[in-house]
Amino acid sequence: MSTQQENKFQAIISHAKEYGFVFPSSEIYDGLSAVYDYGPNGCELKKNLRDYWWKSMTQLHENIVGVDAAIFMHPTTWKASGHVDNFSDPMIDNKDSQKRYRVDHLLEARADALREKGAEKEADALIAEMDRLLAAEDFAALKQLIADQQIVCAISGTGNWTDIRQFNLMFSTQLGSVAGEADTIYLRPETAQGIFVNFLNVQKTARMKIPFGIAQTGKAFRNEIVARQFIFRMREFEQMEMQFFIRPGTQKEWYNYWKETRLQWHLSLGIPAEKYRYHDHVKLAHYADAALDIEYEFPFGFKEVEGIHSRTDFDLKNHQEYSKKKQQYFDNDIDEATGKPYGNYIPYVIETSIGLDRMFLLILSQSYEEETLTKEDGTADSRVVMRIPAKIAPNKLAILPLVKKDGLPEIARELMNECKQHFKCFYEEKDAIGKRYRRQDAIGTPFCVTIDHQTKEDSTVTIRHRDSMLQERIPISKVKEIVQAAL
RNA sequence: GCGGAAGUAGCUCAAUUGGUAGAGCGAUAGCCUUCCAAGCUAUAGGUUGCGGGUUCGAUCCUCGUCUUCCGCUCCA
DSSP states (O other), X not given: XXXXXXXXXXXXXXXXXXXXXXXXXXXXXXOXXXXXXXXXXXXXXXXXXXXXXXXXXXXXXXXXXXXXXXSBOOTHHHHHTTHHHHSEEEEEEBTTTOOEEEHHHHHHHHHHHHXXXXXXXXXXXXXXXXXXXXXXXXXXXXXXXXXXXXXXXXXXXXXXXXXXXXXXXXXXXXXXXXXXXXXXXXXXXXXXXXXXXXXXXXXXXXXXXXXXXXXXXXXXXXOOXXXXXXXXXXXXXXXXXXXXXXXXXXXXXXXXXXXXXXXXXXXXXXXXXXXXXXXXXXXXXXXXXXXXXXXXXXTTEEEEXXXXXXXXXXXXXXXXXXHOSOOOEEEEEEETTTTEEEEEEOOEEEXXXXXXXXXXXXXXXXXXEEEEEXXXXXXXXXXXXXXXXXXXXXXXXEEEESSSSTTHHHHHHHHHHHHTTTSOEEEOOOSOHHHHHHHHHHHTOOEEEEEOHHHHHXXXXXXXXXXXXXXXXXXXXXXXXXXXXXX
């Protein structure tokens, strides 16, 4: 990251705090690492983003419905999903070099070295022993195995290891208030499983026919080892996911459909296409047969905002296996090849998964601008403006009486009462008008209207546009529809 | 986790080789009415990150600790 971009990112973080978008969590207690709170403007923007996504998914797609599953789920869910096995890695540190290694990586490297020497059998035996001990979570024996193999740190060259520690990427807690009898359950690391386990509930009750989708927004939790870059990587975050259930064999076309559709959603917010790119996954996760990220160019580089995954029937198949409940769909449509219905099958799934907090950061990054202006008298001036798309801006309209007397506040209040029924408005009569404009720029309000003395004579007001700073005289009766047209 | 840097009012910063904290902006209230932040007045706001030590006295010296940022590592 260049210094200039770094400064911009720092400025965005400061701005976010100063204007009530994002606060560090528990700040009076020195904060909680990688956890953040959303302030008055932040929670409006976040809610608007969530609503915009929700509407585009459910209201505008007749074959997508929503669920709101609990954060707590039966522990077996995470065995079936693969998270218990794939989200926990035993780690070991070398005391001399302070380097940390994954235990399985160390042993696999040792096995590879054995193979190069032609000791295939020993290598296989080592891997088999490792897998057995990992499955049994026998950390003492694993450490002994590392010692027996005389594995040393590549940096320090010593075998001076710490004890093996488990780094579980899932947060666990206790269900039930009686200690000892309590069962360990996890805070969900992704919302997707709440959709999968409700697949048949939703399909039957909403009478959905394949292809159809289930959408969900909600919190998820991951114990990131290093969480930095502001709200980009948090331990508690919000996902907006949609699982689209399809006939096996059609995953390619639907994958491409959602790849295109989701990018168009981003572009519909007016964000330039050159700020986006696709990144195809080469190494695929355990559940996917194709995967890509939609990346945005943040001040700290191109980073993932949204993932499109072809998850095959991995999840439903595993849930069927672990729960012993059929997760199948009977497809009555006629297969032209056979002339008969497609019949029973476990659907394939295309997933679209976007991080709401990352999307929020994207909007901040895209919107924030420090402008240098030249005033009419030729002197330099500056302003900080958040060019937040009008449809997701925290406030849509600021209503400002030019002065707080001569009956102007009364007219302004009348307009306020009319407009606030339809969209979020902000009323202010304090300070010079220019100052009030700049304050609205700083929080991204797209429109300001000013009630002045002329308003009393001909019922017109000045509407001022945030991005261009241009003003026009319009009838007060038109304010509501002009703002609504931009939303 | 390791290394480096920094912590003073909401923000940006002062405080003479150690003498018990100030300014600008911002905020709030009032005045003034002027369509692009910077007219006037007043008020609030700090155990100088926290805890020890040295000293008659610590924002300053010293030790520990916490937090943040940067780099490495880790993760994906």
